[in-house]
Amino acid sequence: MKVGIPKEFKNNENRVGMTPAGVAELTRRGHEVFVQHTAGEGSGFPDDEYIKARASILPTAADVYREADMIVKVKEPIEPEYKLVRKGQLLFTYFHFACERELTDAMLKSGAVCLAYETVQLPNGSLPLLQPMSEVAGRMAALNGAYYLQKTKGGKGKLISGVPGVNPTRVLVLGGGVVGEAAARMAAGMGAEVTITDISLPRLRQLDLETPANVHTLYSSEHNIRQLLPTVDIVVGSVLVPGDKTPHLITREMLRLMEPGTVLVDVAIDQGGCFETSRPTTHSDPVYTEEGILHYCVANIPGAVPNTSTLALTNATLRYAIALADKGWQQACKDDPALAKGLNIVDGKVVFKAVADVFNLPYHPL
Secondary structure (H helix, E strand, C coil): CEEEECCCCCCCCCCCCCCHHHHHHHHHCCCEEEEECCCCHHHCCCHHHHHHCCCEEECCHHHHHHHCCEEECCCCCCHHHHCCCCCCCEEEECCCHHHCHHHHHHHHHHCCEEEEHHHCCCCCCCCCCCHHHHHHHHHHHHHHHHHHCCHHHCCCCCCCCCECCECCCEEEEECCCHHHHHHHHHHHHCCCEEEEEECCHHHHHHHHHHCCCCEEEEECCHHHHHHHHHHCCEEEECCCCCCCCCCCCECHHHHCCCCCCCEEEEHHHHHCCCECCCCCEECCECEEEECCEEEECECCHHHHCHHHHHHHHHHHHHHHHHHHHHHCHHHHHHHCHHHHCCEEEECCEECCHHHHHHHCCCECCC
């Protein structure tokens, strides 16, 4: 198979779809790999490393899309890429269709096969291709929350750890999944007092047993969240409904319960966001203020640490990319039900029910 790895178009997105080591695994199996010039430089992988892995370097994204049967990316295609995608081409990347109607319509029109990292799901319910970036994003959420608490950045002027004689900050983490646990552990490691919420009692019991002593668990309800908001300094939104829009757990009215300068970090912004007042931001313009509350809603948080993120992502995606290249997407998905759950759009039809439901589109079961 001909596999293409274009350079990412998204603002300050320095990750790349595959490391040179991953490319070497594909070329060793007889597949052709086409990498766009400088696609890996932002992650610390120059063209020479891809050439050593026996990839062909092409000058533009259009060249890569034209040559490849399968495109391996990090983020969803954006408007300049729509016209490059062709009928029958396989796109293997993060899509997050449920919060982006324009993208959904463009991919339906293209006739491409869209296999989304974020909905590949194992029998135990885990999301193996979302997990590595969730781990990065959760850790970064705590770091960014601490950074923007500085008065010079618009926050309350608090040090997350406090100092002897001065209390540490209080951090509220909404959602006890991979992102939430990573955020709670990082914030706790920096010395904060952390409360993590979830609606699953078994998950709360597990977190209570496995997290540090300064992490406290709380059942997630509007009442409990309202009770905490006046006392917290950072809120991390990390709720996920696979393939669907995220519910708003904090409304605009609830912002008024918080002290000015409180920092909200919405890791769920790719799926619509946990906060009613959230809107996507970028690494070049990451924050804005609503009702006196600072919002950090960067849609590609792991892009700030692209070397770590690209290595972690390739570790997770490579086995699936090899299966798709070796067998073709139809046979690979027949052989692996977890991979089949990644199919969202095929040949102009929505085959993932949550996406069809969000946009009131016809649903076509596989």
